[in-house]
Amino acid sequence: MSPESKADKHARALEILRRLEGAYPGADCALHWKDPFQLLVATILSAQTSDEQVNKITPDLFRRYPNPAALAAASQAEVEGAIRSIGLFRNKAKNLRLMSAQLCEEFGGEVPQTMEQLTALAGVARKTANVLLGTAFGIPSGIVVDTHVHRLAIRMGLCKRTERYPEKVEKELMPLFPQDRWVFVGHALILHGRQVCIARAPQCDTCPLSDVCPKRI
DNA sequence: ATCCCGAGGG
């Protein structure tokens, strides 16, 4: 099979975007949150965990710890107990407490709005920072590459099939889509990955993107 | 490259 040209790949990416806009017009963050601090906490919790599992525990968590000062003051055991059901709970509890203390000490209890400041927080790397910048602050600084976006980018032939690093996948995806659609692309691909292009059993027969997908799985 | 880790689905 001859390799796809850059122009063809770009045109196909824009058609994929059109299909996503048609299939998931209201695609949005599935995590429940009311302010940037809550979104930051929920996103840290969401690592290797389904959003439903996170949404089950955050109402009680946000009631107990409504702000960074409250979460920074909580004990490790207390926080672990509140988030145990989602897995990776020791690391997440430690990061939540450290991150909250950083917000209090360095940013007056507010969530910062730059990539550099966000990624300096405990438990926050580029993916989580992109979620905050794009979804909480309306600043499209990149494309969220989580486990779904990573898998779909490979299946759709939008990045190298052997690419293992999310940041490199993101750099391949960004020039393929208009910057003002980057946030939507992340939300829509995650939704599509959960509902149709499922990890174990992709539903190719009912997929609205089937004819613009190389299907190299 | 490895570790963290419980819940849900097949």
Next chain:
DNA sequence: CCCTCTGGAT
């Protein structure tokens, strides 16, 4: 049983 889930730190 096995695989997967809106990753990040060491």
